[in-house]
Amino acid sequence: MANEITLKALQDASVDAKSLEEVVNGNESKQVTTRLGESYPSVKKAISQMFENGGLPATPFATKALMEASALIDGDYALVTDDTTTSNNGYYQKQSGSWVFLQWNPSKQLTTYYSDVMQYGPPSDVVLVESDNLYNSSIKSNDVYIKNRGSVITALSGSQIGALPVVSGQYCVIFSSFTQSFVLPSVSNSIDMSVGKEVQVLTGINSTTVSAGIYRLEFTIPSGFSYLLFNTKVGTTVADPFFVGLYNSQISKIGSADIVDKAARAMIKPSVLTNKKWAAIGDSITEHNFRANKNYHDYIADDINSLAVINYGISGTGYFDRYNIADTITQTDFDYLTVFWGTNDWGNQKSTNQKLLGGFLDTGTTTISGCINTALMGLITRFYDKKIAVITPLPRITNWGDNAANNAYGYTLKQLVDLIKRYCNHYSIPCLDLYHESNLPVWIPAANTEYFTAPNNSDPDGLHPNDAGHKIIANKIKAFLESM
Structure with a gap:
């Protein structure tokens, strides 16, 4: 028989229920x-x-x-x-x-980690990304050297100065058999390396000896300067080997730990231009000069890992005077070769290119057509196993579109472009038609100013692209090369 529920039990249960309700x-x-x-x-x-x-x-x-x-x-x-x-x-x-x-104090540990991050300075085991060798022996001036006293360029037979476009704040490194006092890294706001030109010789350089006779110089480009100048030869003494590199702010490793997603990188298809060599033949649009800090091939090389550019650009040249180009190429271990000529053939700047356009398949070099035929046949014959391509000239302020005026020898720039394209079709050479597809409407005043005004100049010339112009054609030329 069940126990009876007493009044006290009910009273206790009531108190317990109230406590439970409050809990x-x-x-x-x-x-x-x-x-x-x-x-x-x-x-x-x-x-x-x-x-x-x-x-x-x-x-x-x-x-x-x-x-x-x-x-x-x-x-x-x-x-x-x-x-x-x-x-x-x-x-x-x-x-x-x-x-x-x-x-075990989570909040204190979080505060400590946050403080460490906020006060972070790169430790000794951080690996910075450093560029490949940017030293280009074609950007040079002979028989001059940078003189420390007075920070001025001085004449000296046999000497040589090299130059490199840079930007403010870049961290640079030079390896050379010259000591700092001979290299004399200097900055300038132009690529002018003529006698009497004043430069700013850099101070505060961190100089270390890498090995016997090899020195490493590290420094930062000060604000307001766009070119790095340095002695590569003083008298008969040559700085060899010579390396110029630029550090950027990317960090690839901390110690031995990668900080990149290798799986994601593996999914990215590399460019066919990676680790290739490219011989770029051309005129002042290919040559490094004062008209741009970087040329189209420089921007492409920036985008492509380990793409080496061999620069065969010479101002004022074209098919008319370099029709024997195949015989003058000394570095032959390239994979790609491009010919970017034509504007000087039409422009008649020299007595040597005062030639008629001529007819298709002309031989010899008395006509522009014969010069084109001679140049392309020479390249195909010698470099049949390379990837050869042609780039047509750009439109220019003095000759653009279908209804432009003839030059003194009776033809337009478009007629020259059409002839170049016909030779490319005939010889099965890929051709990029930048005359018709450049996206550089030079005849529009605002576009001429935007794309054809050289650094430190106030007026456009309607012919030579500046950095902005080179960036536009670089994207087209890169896609063109990758399609070959």
Whole structure:
């Protein structure tokens, strides 16, 4: 027979039910004392304390002093939250009568990591990305050298100065058999390397000896300068080997740990131009000169990993006077060869190109057609195993479109372009028609100013692209080369 429920049991049950209700429904500050004298936090308060205490059964205290004055015993946890001494805040456990600061302190560790990141300076094991050798022996001036005294370019037979376009803030490194006093890295706002030109010889260079007779010079390009100049030969003494590189701000590794997604990189198809060599034949649009800081081939090389450019650009030249180009190429280990000529053939700047256009398949070099035929046949014959391509001349302010005027020898630039394209079709040579597809509307005054004004010049010339113009044709030429 079941026990009878007494009045006292009902009264106790009522008190217990009320306590349970307060535990379940109490707010975050509610502490419930039960009928038996035990004290419990409400569910909301318990959850709040659990998060505040990081999951530990820790009693919170505003200060370390309040914690130390508490009646907690060995084994109890405590959390100090608002002590004015920041290092006192965190988790503690009472051990052998003393409060021990715990190593497990998430908020303190997060603060430490954040502080480390905010104060980050590259440690010794950070690997910066460094460029390939940018030294180009074709950008030089002979029989001159940079003189330290007076920071001026001075005449000296047999000497030589090299130059490189740079930007403010770039971090540069030079390897040379010359010491700093001979290299004399200097900056200028132009590529002018003539006698009497004043330059700024750099100071604050970090010079170290790499090995016997090899020196490393490190420095940063100051603001306001666009060219780095340096001695590569003084008298009969030659700086060999010679390396000029530019650091950028990318970090590839910290210690031995990669910080790139190798799987993602593996999914990216590399350009067919990667690790290839490109012989770029042309005129002043290919040659490095004052008309642009970088040419089309420089921008393409920037985009392609380890694409080496051999620059055969010479101002004022064309098919008319370099029809024997195949015989003059000395470095033959290239993969791609492009011919970017034509504007000087039409322009008649020299007595040597005062020639009639001539007829298709002319031989000899008395007509422009014969010069084109001779040049292309010579290249095909000698370099039949290379990828050869032709780029037509750009439209120019003095001759563009279909209705342009004839030059003094009775033909337009378009007629010359059409003849070049016909030879390419005949000899199965890929041809990029930049006369019709350049996206450089030189006849529009604003476009002429935007794309054909040389650095440090105020007026466009309607013929030579500047950096902005070279960037546009670089994208087209890159896609063209990759399609071959």
